[in-house]
Amino acid sequence: MRMMDTLHASGIVAQHLTKQYGDFTAVSDLSFTVNAGQIVGLLGPNGAGKTTTLRMLAGIMGLTTGRIEICGYDIQQQLLAVRRHIGFLSGDTQLYRRLSPRENMLYFGLLHDLPRKEVKQHSQALIERFEMQAFADRPVEKLSSGQKQRANIARVLIHDPQVLILDEITASLDIISSQFIMDFLRDSRARGHCILFSTHIMSEAEYLCDDILLIYQGAILDRGTPDELITRTQSRNLTEAFLSRVPHVATTGTAL
Amino acid sequence: MMSLPRRRIVWHVFRTEVLNVMRDRVTLFFSVALPFLMWPLLAALMTQTVVGHFLRLEEAVSSVAVLGEPPEALRTYLQETEKLMLIQLDDAPAWELEPIDNTLTSKADAVTNPIEPKPSPLTSDVANTETASEITPPPADAKQREWAEHLIGEEKINALVISHPHIDSENGVTNYDAWIVYDSTDSSSTKAASRLKETLNNWQQQVVETRLEAQGLAHSYIKPLNITQKNLASKEKQSRSSLGPLLPYILVIMLLISSFHPAIEMTAGEKEHGTLPTLLSTPAHYLELVLGKYFAVVIIAVVSVAANMVSLTGVLMFGLGQADLNLSATLLSVIFLILLPLAFLFSAVAMAVAVFANSYREGQNLLSPLMIFGMLPAFTTLLPDLELTPSLALVPAFNASILIKQLLVEPVAPDLIALTILSNSLLAILALIFTTRVFASEPVIFGSGGLLNTLLSFRRSSYPYPNASLSLFLYVLLLVLAFYCSLGLTRFGLHIQVPIMQLTVFLGLPLLVSWYFHWPVARIFRLRKPNWRMVLAAVLIGNTAWLAFSWTSQLIPPPPEFTQKMLEMLSLTNDDYSMFTLIVIIAVLPGICEEFAFRGLILSGFLRSFSPVWAIVFTALCFGLAHMSLYRFIPTAVLGIMLGYVAWKTGSIWLPVLIHILNNANSVWVAHHFGGDAEMEQLTSVPVSIVLGAMIFCGAGLWLVYREPRAGEAIPTQVPS
Incomplete structure (x- = not known):
């Protein structure tokens, strides 16, 4: 099975992903790739479209437009083959x-x-x-x-599975369990797996990710390695970089 | 993408779902333990309370008091009677009575009963303290009434006899009036009153005999008529009929409960606990998942019903001492066979509804209206004399409940049993198809589509074209309306009933629905002009199909009465209609209207969701079932397949209309000319040569249609053809 995979590209290719629920656009025109031996983090505030994106990539939710290829299989043409190569874990599974x-x-x-x-x-x-x-x-x-x-x-x-798609898997875990999972992710990367994961914990992302996709209102706001993002926003860490890029209501200095 | 569900995957899903649900103590309790606990417990409780109560009542001695001036002999007689204890009341208030006018009764007696002397020494009357104020004399005033109520309430006595003499001057004897005073809300008092009445009657009997003897007459003199009741029903039948209303009620409700719980657990429950998305992320096809879960729900429901039947039968036969209640193994198997398709149907519907819910509790809320809907038919079995008719046999749950009730008392026509099972099975299949569609719906699975929004939203934009579920909905609506229509219009005769039903229900409703949704009527109903070659083909098929396939009606041979009834119907029952009127009412109208409904809208909807073969077959099955008779099912379904094929291939509704009209017109003509009893035989046995000839012509017509290039699909399909 693995032999077959190596013949194909062994990662995730997403092109112009869009998902609409009626009139609401949850994800719009998202394109990115995740290669073998790489951990890519999907960061964004609640409702940014992270879970929808991951569900589409895992093939449990259809896409409105766009194209997804996993290990060389087109998700719309060869859904079951795609699922054979994916390990999907989220709060819902x-x-x-x-x-x-x-x-x-x-x-x-x-x-x-x-x-x-x-x-x-x-x-x-x-x-x-x-x-x-x-x-x-x-x-x-x-x-x-x-x-x-x-x-x-x-x-x-x-x-x-060659590809791991993981949605907030350290949420509500204690520090020991979280560390266990982070060790597992690094181990998997070393084994050549391709990993896409979403998280709210910036320190985790900074520690683990080779690449970060910052998404907001269904679209990519910024992307790059953690270092690139920090440098570009002239921040001290990823949390500051995140806050400086994502529009939010400041809670300090407004209480007059 | 995927051909057939893989059986091993369905098996893995089935096995794990059953394992998971059965580890839940609630399910285990409801489906297996409860039946074995509940019935013996209920039976024990009944014996202990109800039966025990009656036994105690029967055993207990009734205390009675006698007031007024009764004959001494009566007092003695009461004293000597078993289970009556005469109480001496010292504090009885003065019970002075109003003088009673007996002249009226005496006069009436004199007219109707010429026997002298008047043989009845005692006018016994039973007075109830409840309504005593209306009865005079005893207890005549409030004080007396209060006193009597108090005595009975305190259980000092259970009932009271007040007796006063009056002189029957005509016959020169002393007769007595007697009132039994009791309280009907008190069972000991009622029992005492009935014992008193019996005793007084016995005493009266003795006195009458003595008086007759004194006149030199035998007792038989006043017995010109001896009345004895003889119940024809065997003891077994009696106990079965007393079970009749209750057993189906209990079984259908248990079936509902036991299918609903696992259905919610495996859909809404799995959404709540997050196992459904896990399943969907595996390479198992959703059809395999649905089937595995579905069979798991069904097996749990079936096991539960079986457990109920075993436990209930055991309790009835041995626990309640009704050993003469012989529920034979055959009868039980038939009942089980009737309930089986219902289990499939309930499970599919319950799953389809529960999957809309996002939690177990929500699932229960969604299913409760369905529960009431399911209980309603079960409840109707408590109505006496409700018998299964062919149209009732098509109504799910109703049919099974009534059928089981009837089966317990008497044998039921096998065609009704078959029709019930067939109809429920077909509905179960359709419901399962619907369920798989619901499972494929993303908004439903991810909880963003509410049940009402998805199911009951008849927003025009949601339905640019008819689809299978709308077709099915329309079909059920057609059946229901046709049922009520025929019910309401029967008294006006078929010549009124048929045209109104055809024009409003079969033609009017589909057109109305299409108009509402703004569907392209010309395309949905295939209003395309056919070419002459196809008209020739239709004429060939229409004139010969009934003969070519006449043998199909003998696959399930109808009884002669049925054929006779059909012939009567075809000639519009005893009325002298002209051939022209008959053709219009029986052939032209149904030909047009039914085709618009079935080969028009319903086929279009099925074609959008299923492959052409299945769409045509489903439409034909619906068409066959709509004729509400097992004997007509196969011939009409076969005709339906041909009609569907012609409609699909040529894209013109006018050809099936023509075939349908010709087919019915031929039947009318035949019934008109050969409808006499003598020719009956000819109808049921058409010579093989004629059948073969008709087959050749019919086949030629079909061959012409087959050769015709297929017309483009009227509406875009959702499935690749």
């Missing part, structure tokens, strides 16, 4: 709460039409990799947030 992480991995592996034996072996490997032995057979609803997120990531990786 959860596990079956009455099943254990192991059962969840087995189920989603089978939905990828992989042989049962292979899925079981791979599940065991992931359980060991993410140190989930203690809770791999407990119902998901009984796990802590950090344990749940580890199980979620294991689920995403069950079919060994």
Whole structure:
């Protein structure tokens, strides 16, 4: 499978993505690429269109106009092939709460039409990799947030996807769990995966991202490496750079 | 993009959904544990309370008091009667009675009953303290009434007899008036009153016999008529009929509840808990996901119904001691078979509705109107004498409830059972198709499309063209309106009923809907002028199809009465109509109107959502089912397929109209000429040579149509053809 991928481009190519809900334009004319071995961060305030963009890239939401190619497959022509190469994780994608992480991995592996034996072996490997032995057979609803997120990531990786699309996966996690996830992302990059992720935590983005897309009201406001963005806005860090680029209501100095 | 759903993926989804839901204690409880707990518990409760109450009442001795001046013999008789205890009341108020005028009754008796002497020594009357103020004399005033109420309320006595003598001067005997005073809201008092009445009647019987003997007459003298009631219903039938209204009611409601819970859990519940987007991000096709979930809902509903049936049968047969209630295995299987398509239907509808909700609670809210809608038909089984008719057999839930109720009492015509199962199955398939469409809708899955907005928004802009769901909606509306129309117009006779129904319902409604949505009428209804070659083809098909496919009506052989009824209908029942009128009413009007509805709007809607083959087949099935008879289903559906094919291929509605008119006109003509009883046989067995000849002509017509280049599609389709 991986052999096939290397024949194709092994990343994400998005061209002129637009999504409309009735009269409302959620995403307008977004174009970017994410290459193998690269982490690209999608930054923007709430309602900027991050989740919609990621859903379109993951193929669970259609696009109004534009074109998406993942690992060389056109999302509109070869949707199911695209899904085979994507691992998608967001706040909306959860596990079956009455099943254990192991059962969840087995189920989603089978939905990828992989042989049962292979899925079981791979599940065991992931359980060991993410140190989930203690809770791999407990119902998901009984796990802590950090344990749940580890199980979620294991689920995403069950079919060994080349492209990872991750939507705010460290939100509401404690610092240890967040660090675990960041280590995992760096590890994946080292393994040659292509990663697109959105976050509200600027320090994470600064620490992880090779490239940043700053989006606002569905369109790209700015892009570049964290350093480039900081330099361009003459800020001290990414948070300041973000605030200087994104129009917002200042909360200081107006209380007169 | 994708051909057929992969069975192994559907199986994985099914298996996991069942596993996940069954790990939920609520589902497990509702679907399996509840039936096995509820019925024995209810039965036990009933035995303990209701039955126990009656038993205690039967066992208890009634305390009664006698006031006034009763004959001493009666007092003794009461004392000796079992389960009656005579209480001596010392504080009884003076119970002076108004003098009663007995002359009227005596005179009336004298006229109707010439027997002398008057044999009845006791005029027994039962007075209820509830309405006592209206009855004079006892208890005549408020004080007496209060006293009696107090005594019964305190349970010092349960009932009271007040008796006074009056002299029957005509016969020279002393007769007595007796009033039984009791409180009908108190069951012990009612019981005492009925015991008193029986005892007084027995005593009266004795006295009458003595008096007759004194006159040298036997007792039979005053018994010119011996009345005995004999109930024809066997004990089994009686207990089944008492079950009749209740059993379908319970089963249908249990089916509703047990399909709704997993349906909400697997749709709205999964949205709430975020597993639906996870599923959608896998390479499983949404059709595989829907099917897996659907079968999971169905199996849970079916298991629950089976559990209910087993538990209920067990309780009825053994728990309540009705061992004579022989619910045979065949009967139970037939009931189960009737409920099965209903389980498929309920599950599909419940899923289609619940998927609009974003949380379990919201799902429950959305389904509650449906719940009431589903309970309504179940409730109607409590109405006595409601029997299944062919048109009722098409109404989902109603049909099954009534059918089960009827089956418990008597055998039901197999065609009605088949029609019920067929109709519910077809609706279940259509509902499942609708459900898969809903699942494919992005706004629904991501929670931005409200149910009412999506389903009930008949905004013109949402429907530039008809689609399958609108066609289906229109079809159901047509059936309902046609049902009411025929109900309201039957008394005016078919010559009024048929034209009004055809013109308003089958032609008027589709035109009205098209006008509302601003649809291009000429395109939707295929108002294209056909060429002469196609007219020839239509004439060939229209004149021969009924003969060429006459054998299809024998696939499910109709009983002779049915054929007779059809013939009567075709000649408009006992009225002397001219051939011209008959042709207009039975052939021309239905030919035009029904074609506009079925091969016009409904086919156009189906064609936009399905491939041509399925669109034509679905339209034909709807057309066949609309004839409301199992025996007519196959022939009309076969005709429907040909009509649909011609309409689709040529793009002209006038050809199916012509075929339909000719086809019906031929039937009218045949009925007119061969409608007599003697020729009945000829109709049901057409010689093979004629059938083959007709097939050749019909085939030639179809071949001409086949050779014709296909007309462009009237409206843009959503699916590649």
